[in-house]
Amino acid sequence: MLRLSRNPGADTAIKLAAVACAMFAFVFVVMVPLYDVLCDALGINGKTSDIAYTAVPAVVDTSREVKIQFIATNNDGMPWGFRPQVTQLTVHPGAATDTFFYAENPTNLPMIAQAIPSVSPSRAAGYFHKTECFCFNQQPLDGMASTEMPLQFVVDQDLPKDIRTITLSYTLFDVTTMAGGTIAAR
Amino acid sequence: MGDHHHGPAKGLSRWLFTTNHKDIGTMYLWFSFAMFILGGTFAMIIRAELFQPGMQLVEPGFFNQMTTLHGLVMVFGAIMPSFVGLANWLIPMMIGAPDMALPRMNNWSFWILPPGFLMLASTLFMEGGAPAFGWTFYAPLSTTYAAPSVTFFIFAIHVLGISSIMGSINIIATIMNMRAPGMTYMKMPLFVWTWFITAFLLVAVMPVLAGAVTMMLMDIHFGTSFFSAAGGGDPVLFQHIFWFFGHPEVYIIILPAFGVVSQVIPAFSRKPLFGYASMVYATAAIAILSFVVWAHHMYTVGMPVAGELFFMYATMLIAVPTGVKVFNWVSTMWRGALSFETPMLFSIGFLVLFTIGGFTGLMLSIAPADFQYHDTYFVVAHFHYVMVAGAVFSMTSAVYFWLPKWTGRMYNETMGKVHFWISFVGFNVTFFPQHFVGLAGMPRRVPDYALQFADFNMMSSIGAFVYGASQILFLYNVIATIVAGEKVSDEQVWDGAEGLEWTLPTPAPYHTFEVPPKIEATPAHG
Numbered sequence: 005m006l007r008l009s010r011n012p013g014a015d016t017a018i019k020l021a022a023v024a025c026a027m028f029a030f031v032f033v034v035m036v037p038l039y040d041v042l043c044d045a046l047g048i049n050g051k052t053s054d055i056a057y058t059a060v061p062a063v064v065d066t067s068r069e070v071k072i073q074f075i076a077t078n079n080d081g082m083p084w085g086f087r088p089q090v091t092q093l094t095v096h097p098g099a100a101t102d103t104f105f106y107a108e109n110p111t112n113l114p115m116i117a118q119a120i121p122s123v124s125p126s127r128a129a130g131y132f133h134k135t136e137c138f139c140f141n142q143q144p145l146d147g148m149a150s151t152e153m154p155l156q157f158v159v160d161q162d163l164p165k166d167i168r169t170i171t172l173s174y175t176l177f178d179v180t181t182m183a184g185g186t187i188a189a190r
Numbered sequence: 191m192g193d194h195h196h197g198p199a200k201g202l203s204r205w206l207f208t209t210n211h212k213d214i215g216t217m218y219l220w221f222s223f224a225m226f227i228l229g230g231t232f233a234m235i236i237r238a239e240l241f242q243p244g245m246q247l248v249e250p251g252f253f254n255q256m257t258t259l260h261g262l263v264m265v266f267g268a269i270m271p272s273f274v275g276l277a278n279w280l281i282p283m284m285i286g287a288p289d290m291a292l293p294r295m296n297n298w299s300f301w302i303l304p305p306g307f308l309m310l311a312s313t314l315f316m317e318g319g320a321p322a323f324g325w326t327f328y329a330p331l332s333t334t335y336a337a338p339s340v341t342f343f344i345f346a347i348h349v350l351g352i353s354s355i356m357g358s359i360n361i362i363a364t365i366m367n368m369r370a371p372g373m374t375y376m377k378m379p380l381f382v383w384t385w386f387i388t389a390f391l392l393v394a395v396m397p398v399l400a401g402a403v404t405m406m407l408m409d410i411h412f413g414t415s416f417f418s419a420a421g422g423g424d425p426v427l428f429q430h431i432f433w434f435f436g437h438p439e440v441y442i443i444i445l446p447a448f449g450v451v452s453q454v455i456p457a458f459s460r461k462p463l464f465g466y467a468s469m470v471y472a473t474a475a476i477a478i479l480s481f482v483v484w485a486h487h488m489y490t491v492g493m494p495v496a497g498e499l500f501f502m503y504a505t506m507l508i509a510v511p512t513g514v515k516v517f518n519w520v521s522t523m524w525r526g527a528l529s530f531e532t533p534m535l536f537s538i539g540f541l542v543l544f545t546i547g548g549f550t551g552l553m554l555s556i557a558p559a560d561f562q563y564h565d566t567y568f569v570v571a572h573f574h575y576v577m578v579a580g581a582v583f584s585m586t587s588a589v590y591f592w593l594p595k596w597t598g599r600m601y602n603e604t605m606g607k608v609h610f611w612i613s614f615v616g617f618n619v620t621f622f623p624q625h626f627v628g629l630a631g632m633p634r635r636v637p638d639y640a641l642q643f644a645d646f647n648m649m650s651s652i653g654a655f656v657y658g659a660s661q662i663l664f665l666y667n668v669i670a671t672i673v674a675g676e677k678v679s680d681e682q683v684w685d686g687a688e689g690l691e692w693t694l695p696t697p698a699p700y701h702t703f704e705v706p707p708k709i710e711a712t713p714a715h716g
Contacts (some may be wrong), residue, residue: 012367023393026397035434120420
C-alpha cells in the first residue's frame, strides 16, 4: 500500500483529500459532458443535434404523411419579433423540406440572438434531422432591421409509425451581452 | 505533550486554539443548537404568515427568503454540525482512542463554520435581500434571477463544504488508524459504523455540491453557460448535479441518527442490539443505493419512461435495508427489560415517526403518483417526518443519553419527559395535517393559500409554535444540568448501557484513553 506520510492518520487524510478533489473534477469533466452526450444520444428534453445532419441517400416514403408544427417563443425580456413563415407543414419522411423563420429587431441597437430548438414528442427528436438551421449560429441584427432565417430538415424514414405530428419549438435568447463567440463554444 | 496531567487552558484561548476532541465536540453542539434556534425562528415566521390565508405579516419576497434560509440553516447549520459534534465527542471514546487523528485540522474545520454562517446570514441585510430561491437553489432562479447576495451564498456553501469534508476526513482517519488493539471493525459500536459510512458519503458528494455552486458562480460572473440554454447549457443539468449531491445528503443526515438509536434502544431494553452484522450491511447498502436514486426528486422534468422506471425501482429498493433496520430495532425491544427514560422516549418517537416518514417516502417514490404529490405540502410533511422526527429527535435522544457522562450531572427527568411529550404532540400537530393539505393540492413555498386549507394551516401553525417553545425547555434543562444538576451517583450512568465510553470515569476526564483499553473478546453490543 502506498504510504504518503509517516503519520498513518495524515496518510489516510491525504488520500481522502485526493478523492474529494477527484470528485470536484468529476462534476466538470464527467457529469457535464456525460449529460450532454446522453441527451443527444437519447433525445432527452427534446434536444436535437446542434450540428448539421449530412443527408444519406434515401427513398421518400410517400405512403406516410407527418405533420410538422412550428412554434416561436421569445425568452424573458427579448424584444424581437420572431415567428415562423408557416405554422404547419405536411411532409413525407425522407423528403428534404425548406422553410424559414422571420425575425426583426425593433430596437435602435444592434443585437445578437441565439435560437434554441426543442422537439416534442421527445421520442421524435432523434428522427428529426436539420440539414440547415439558423439555430446552429448566433443571429446578429442591426437596429430596426429584419431578416428571414432559413431551416431545412428531413424526417427520418425510421420514425416510429405512431408519431404523426412533430412539434418544433424555438426559443429566442438575447445573447448580446454574453460576449459574442465565446458562448457557442459550449 | 509535556505535562501529562494538564487540563484545559483558561479563558477564550481554550476554545480558539483547542485541539481536544471533547472541546471541539462541545463547540459543534452549541453552535448547532444556536443555528437550530435561528432556523427555528425563520420557521416561526413562516408559520405565523401561514396562520391565516391572505398576506398578514411579511412581503412574499421576504417569505421566500425565510423558506430558503430555514432550509439551508437547518440542514447545513443545525443537523449536520450537531452530528459532527457528537462524532467528535464519542468516536474516540467509543473506539478507545485518545483523540481524533488530526486534532489541528479538527479545530480548523469547526472554526471556519461560524464565519461561513455569518456570511450566509449577512445576506439578509444586503440590497435585494437574502437568497430567495429555495434551499435547492435551482438554476435559473439562483443564477439569472437571483439577488446580488447570491455570491455570498455561494462562498458560504463553499466554506461549509470544506468544513464538512475536513471533518469527515478526520473521522475516517480516526476510525481507520486509532482503534484500540482488539477493536476490530465488526466490534465497533454502530454509531461509529454509521459515521464511518456517512463520512465516506460526505467526501464523495460535498465536492459535487461545491462543483454545482462553482458553476453557478461562473455562469453569473464569468460568462459561462452551464445552466443557461441561450449558450448551449441546460437548467435541468443543475437539478441532476444538485440531486446527485442531494440524495446522498439525505442519508448523510439520517445515518448518524440511525447510529444513535442503535446505541440507545439496546441500553434501555437491556439486551444486545438485534442483528448487529445486518445493521452494518444495511447501512452500507443504503449508502451505495443512495448514489443511483437521485432523479426521483425530479420525476416531472421530462425524463424518458425508462429513466422514471429505473429511478422508481431503485428508490423502492432502499426500503429493504431500511426495513431491516426498523425490524432490528423492534426486535431489540422484543422481550427486553424496557424502561422509558427520556432518551428512550425520543428514540421510540424516532422509530414510530421515522417509519411514517419512510412510508410517505415510498408513496412519493411511485413515479406516476409523484406527478400529483410533486411540490406540494405532502412533500413538506414527508421530509419533516424524516428530518425532524428522524434526525432531530435522535439528536435530542443522544444529548439526554450522553449528557450525564459528559457533565457528570443528571438532567431533570420529569422536565425531559415533559419536553418529549410536548415535542411529540407539537410535531405531529404541525406536520400531520400537512399530508392532507398536500394531497388536496396546496403547493409548497407559498405565502398565501386557498381558503379551504385554512383550518389545517392554523392547526399546523399552532403545533409549530408549541414545538418551537418546547425547545426552550430543552435549552433550560441542559443549562440547568450543567450549572446545578444533581451529581451522577452511578459511574456507569445507565445500568443497561454498554461500550467503552461508559467504562470511563464520570464526568469524562479532559484526556481519556491515553493508554489504550483492553478489549474483551465478546461480540459487539450495539
